[in-house]
Amino acid sequence: xxxxxxxxxxxxxxxxxxxxxxxxxxxxxxxxAGLVFxxxxxxxxxxxxxxxxxxxxxxxxxxxxxxxxxxLTTLWAFELAAVGELPPDGLRPRHRPERxxxxxxxxxxxxxxxxxxxxxxxxxxxxxxxxRVELDFDELESGNGPLPDGVEVAHPYYSIDxxxxxxxxxxxxxxxxxxxxxxxxxxxxxxxxTPEEWTRSLGRALELVDQHxxxxxxxxxxxxxxxxxxxxxxxxxxxxxxxxxxxxxYVSLHPxxxxxxxxxxxEFSHNKLNALWGLDRVLINxxxxxxxxxxxxDPRPLHGVxxxxxxxxxxxxxxxxxxxxxxxxxxxxxxEERFRQIVQGNHExxxxxxxxxxxxxxxxxxxxxxEHWDRHFASVRG
Numbered sequence: 001x002x003x004x005x006x007x008x009x010x011x012x013x014x015x016x017x018x019x020x021x022x023x024x025x026x027x028x029x030x031x032x033a034g035l036v037f038x039x040x041x042x043x044x045x046x047x048x049x050x051x052x053x054x055x056x057x058x059x060x061x062x063x064x065x066x067x068x069x070x071x072l073t074t075l076w077a078f079e080l081a082a083v084g085e086l087p088p089d090g091l092r093p094r095h096r097p098e099r100x101x102x103x104x105x106x107x108x109x110x111x112x113x114x115x116x117x118x119x120x121x122x123x124x125x126x127x128x129x130x131x132r133v134e135l136d137f138d139e140l141e142s143g144n145g146p147l148p149d150g151v152e153v154a155h156p157y158y159s160i161d162x163x164x165x166x167x168x169x170x171x172x173x174x175x176x177x178x179x180x181x182x183x184x185x186x187x188x189x190x191x192x193x194t195p196e197e198w199t200r201s202l203g204r205a206l207e208l209v210d211q212h213x214x215x216x217x218x219x220x221x222x223x224x225x226x227x228x229x230x231x232x233x234x235x236x237x238x239x240x241x242x243x244x245x246x247x248x249x250y251v252s253l254h255p256x257x258x259x260x261x262x263x264x265x266x267e268f269s270h271n272k273l274n275a276l277w278g279l280d281r282v283l284i285n286x287x288x289x290x291x292x293x294x295x296x297x298d299p300r301p302l303h304g305v306x307x308x309x310x311x312x313x314x315x316x317x318x319x320x321x322x323x324x325x326x327x328x329x330x331x332x333x334x335x336e337e338r339f340r341q342i343v344q345g346n347h348e349x350x351x352x353x354x355x356x357x358x359x360x361x362x363x364x365x366x367x368x369x370x371e372h373w374d375r376h377f378a379s380v381r382g
Contacts, residue, residue, distance in 0.1 A: 001021070001024075001040065001049050001072075002021065002024075002025070004017070004052060004056075004069070005056070006018075008056060008060070008062070008065055009062075009065055009066055009069050010066050012094050012095060013066050013069055013070055013073075013094075013095050014069070015094070016070070016073045016074075016091075016093045016094055016095060017069055017072070017073040019091055020073050020076045020077050020080070020091065023080060023085070023086065023087070024036055024076070027085065032085075035083065035085065039076070039079045039080075039104075041225075041246075041247065042079075042103050042104070042225060042247070043103075043172070043225055043226055043245050043246070043247040043248040044075055044101050044102075044103060044171055045072065045075055045076065045079075046245075046246060046247065047171070047172050047173075047174075047242070047244050047245040047246075047248070048068050048071060048072040048075075048171070048173070049072065050243075050244035050245070050246075050278075051064075051068055051173050051174065051244055052065065052068050052069060052072070054244065055068070064173070066095075067097075068173060070093075070095045070096060070097060071097045071171065073093060073095075074093050074095075074096040074097055074100060074117075075100065075101065075102075075171075077091045077093060077119045078100045078101075078102055078119060079102055079104065079105075080119075081119040081120060081121060081122065081123065081124070081137070082102055082104065082105045082107075082122070082137055083104075084121040084122050085121070086119060086120055086121050088120065088121065089120070090118055090119050090120030090121070090123075090125070091118065091119050092116070092117070092118040092119075092125075093117060093119075096111075096117055098110060098111060098112070098113060099111075099169075099171070101156075101169055101171055103157055103165060103167075103225065103226065105137065105140075105141050106141065106155045106156070106157045107140055107141060107153065107154075107155065108153070108154040108155070108156045108169045109124075109140070109151065109152070109153055110151070110152040110153075110154075111126070111150065111151050112150035112151070114128055114150060115127070115128050115148075115150060115151065116128065122136065122137045122138070123135070123136060123137065124137070124140065126148060126151065131148075133148045135147070135151075140153055141155075143155065154168075154169070156168040156169035157169070157226070158195045158196070158198070158199050159199065160199050160202045160203050160206065160227065161203055161206050161221070162221060163221065163225060164202075164206070164220070164221065164224055164225065164226075164227065165225065165226050165227070166195055166198050166199050166202065166226075166227055166228075166229065167188075167226035167227065167228045167229075167248070168188065168190070168195060168229070169188070170188050170226075170228050170248075172228075172242065172244075172245050172248065174242055174244060174245070175187060175188075175228075175242075175250070186228065186230045186240050186250040187230065188228055188229060188230065189229060189230050189231040190229050190231075190232075191229065191231040191232025191233075191252070191253055192232060193232055193253055197253070198229055198253055201253060201254075201257070201260055202227060202251070202260060202264070204257050204260070205257060205260035205261040205263070205264045206220070206261075206264060208257065208258070208261040208318070208322075208329075209261055209264060209265060209318065211325075211327075212318055212321040212322050212325065212327070213265070213314065213317060213318055213321065216265065216268070216314055219268070219272065220264065220265075220268045223246070223247060223268065223271055223272065223275070224247060224248075224249060224268055224271060225247040225248065226247065226248045226249075227248070227249050227250075227251050227264075228248060228249070228250045228251070229251065229252075229253065230250045230251065230252050231252045231253070232252060232253040232254075233252050233253075233254065234254065234255055236254075237251075237252055237254045237259045237260075237262075237263055238252045239251045239252065239263045239266065239267050240267070241267045241270040241271055241274065242274075243274040243277060243278070246271055246274060246275050246278075247271065248271075249263075249264075249267035249268065249270070249271065250267075251263050251264070251267065257329065258329050258335075261318065262315050262318070265311070265314050265315050265318055266311040266312065266315055267311075269310055269311035269313075269314055270307055270310075270311055272310075273306070273307055273310050273311075273366075276362070276366070277303075279362075280360055280362040280363070281360050281363070282306070282359065282360055282362055282363040282366060283302050283303065283306065283357050283358060283359055283360070283363050284358040284359070284360065284363075285302060285356070285357065285358045286301060286302055286303040286306075287301045287302075287303055288301060289301070291305060291352050291356060292352070296308070302352070302353060302356060302357050305349050305352055305353055306349075306353055306357075306366070306370075308345075308349055309345075309346050309349035309350050309353070309370060310366070310370065312342050312345060312346050312349075313346055313370060313373045315342055316339065316342045316343050316346060316373075316377060316380075317373070319335070319338065319339035319342065320339065320377075320380075323335075323336070323339065339380065340380055340381070343377045343380045343381055344381055346370075346373075346374065346377070347374055347377070347381055350370050350371060350374045351374075353367060353370065354367065354371060
């Protein structure tokens with residue numbers, strides 16, 4: 001974020017960003033790195049940074065770059081205002097999106113373009129013609145204050161467990177892009193259910209992981225921040241995650257608690273491996289050629305095969321520990337068959353990786369771990 005180049009953006013847009021970046025740099029100098037990183041790691045912010053980086057090194061679409069930097073700048077200013085870390089005279093972005101989000105403050109503000117926006121510590125300032133309105137963050141967060149025409153406030157984040165939220169607002173620019181052949185994007189959709197139904201279901205899923213994979217449950221709480229609802233389907237479950245959106249998973253709602261627990265473990269594991277992929281190539285031949293995947297109908301690069309088995313190995317371990325504990329769900333018809341199916345698919349995928357992958361030293365460590373668990377489950381395959 002601190003290295004975004006001036007020459008790739010419109011000057012006024014970058015000037016707005018430079019004002020915010022200066023405040024961030026000051027906070028870092030003043031030993032407030034914890035505050036800076038607590039904001040930066042939020043998916044509302046970090047996803048935009050990753051998208052900007054990808055576009056700068058990819059297509060270089062100037063419209064996308066300007067739109068994403070405008071949103072990132074304004075969201076930073078909004079968060080800094082919420083925690084009272086703006087200078088007294090505040091900031092007045094010359095460009096802004098029509099919607100502002102804050103996970104920490106549980107706020108979604110829709111502000112019509114005719115309002116000029118200013119931000120001061122714990123205060124939102126709106127100006128239009130001769131009209132000036134100051135909105136206190138305490139009132140915005142409580143929902144008790146009056147609002148001027150053309151301004152709407154919502155509280156779109158619902159607690160699932162401590163820091164993990166159901167996000168009924170999403171600003172991931174890539175959410176409409178989908179790699180799975182059976183889906184058409186991940187647009188936000190409650191599927192006709194209430195947020196409370198979603199949080200109860202996801203909470204029960206997390207409880208299963210707590211009981212049977214407690215170490216993984218601690219990792220989930222460390223990494224995942226938002227789960228975005230993408231519809232209800234009683235017949236199948238569809239979930240997704242994006243390499244650019246660490247801390248977020250997209251999940252559909254399903255009546256079976258085991259299916260929801262599977263999805264939670266699966267998509268978190270994608271987040272973890274995607275984070276590693278941001279630091280290392282992992283596989284030299286990650287993206288070509290294509291190979292058959294144990295969990296997808298379409299041929300996949302080894303990157304996709306590794307994502308699949310890395311996600312399904314802990315799912316298999318969840319099934320195994322539930323069987324060992326005699327959990328009520330493990331006594332259902334089809335439970336053990338599903339367990340064997342997952343183990344067999346993992347074996348096929350891991351075998352493909354061991355035969356064809358050209359790993360980096362980091363990737364070799366991942367393959368060694370996968371091979372260890374493949375041997376562990378050998379007796380299940382028979």
